[in-house]
Amino acid sequence: MVDSFDEECDYLFKAVLTGDSAVGKSNLLSRFARDEFHLDSKPTIGVEFAYRNVRVGDKLIKAQIWDTAGQERFRAITSSYYRGALGALLVYDITRRATFDSIKKWLHELREFGNPDIVIVLVGNKLDLGSSREVDLEDGKSFAEREGLCFMETSALENLNVEDAFLQMITKIHEITSQKILEAKSNETSVAAAVAAKSLVGGTEIIHLEDEVTATKKASYCCSR
Incomplete structure (x- = not known):
């Protein structure tokens, strides 16, 4: 499903990673883009991004993923990067209830500044620390169902469901985009x-x-x- 970065692509999709600081956004992105994990990962300053080419059906998609800072002092900067975003991974840490409680404010920002049809996947990260869990699986599922979001729990450390979370988002964006093209034609x-x-x-x-x-x-x- 993955092709060379340099191969000519059919579509360019912009997506963002958002959520509180230290929930593992940067490691989710590095795991997806480069299959890397860094235990000494530093907080993101402002915004960083990475690319990866993904094949969906007969189309090659270049996914441009923006990793946004979770610290409050960067909120004014990062919200501007939501504009034009077709997809988002909204991330919380299953071992820190406060990061789950913050999901509502991040969701509000995504819907205010992102594309009207933005595809959002709610991600409960750090599944490898399940013994320290503060957010139940059902809590994540229930919130996602109420808000019409996709949902998945992941572990960037153990590379559990990381690929699936990103590909679910990219595939859904492709479905919506293809439908718009058909309607336009x-x-x-x-x-x-x-x-x-x-x-x-x-x-x-x-x-x-x-x-x-x-x-x-x-x-x-x-x-x-």
Whole structure:
């Protein structure tokens, strides 16, 4: 499902990692992008990002993942990076109840500043520390169901469900984007037919629309084309 970074891609999807500080966002990203884990990982300053190419069906997608700082003093900076985001991993630490209680405020920011159709996966990280759990599995599931989110528990340390969490988000974004492209093409066909019919009835020249409309191009988020 994964291809070379340098291979030409069909789509570019921007996504973000968000949540409180020290919940493991940076290690989730490094595990997904480079299959690395760093025990001495330092807090993110502002925003960092990484890429990875993923194949979904017959399309190659370049996922651009932004890792946002969880500290309060960076909130004004990081919220601006939500704009244009098609997906998000909303992360909490299953061993720290306070990080789960903060999920509502992060979700509010994602929905305020992100894409209207943003795909959000709620992630309970540090599953390897299950013996110190403060947030039950059912708590995460219930919150996700109420808010219409996907949900998964992960461990960046042991590489449990990390791939699945990112791929679930990317696949869902692809489904939504593909549907928008189909709808745009359908609308284009309908408009072309209406213009042709009107032209024939009126005895005027038939107008031929271009094969690609601007709305379709914007919806596809193509790159390297």
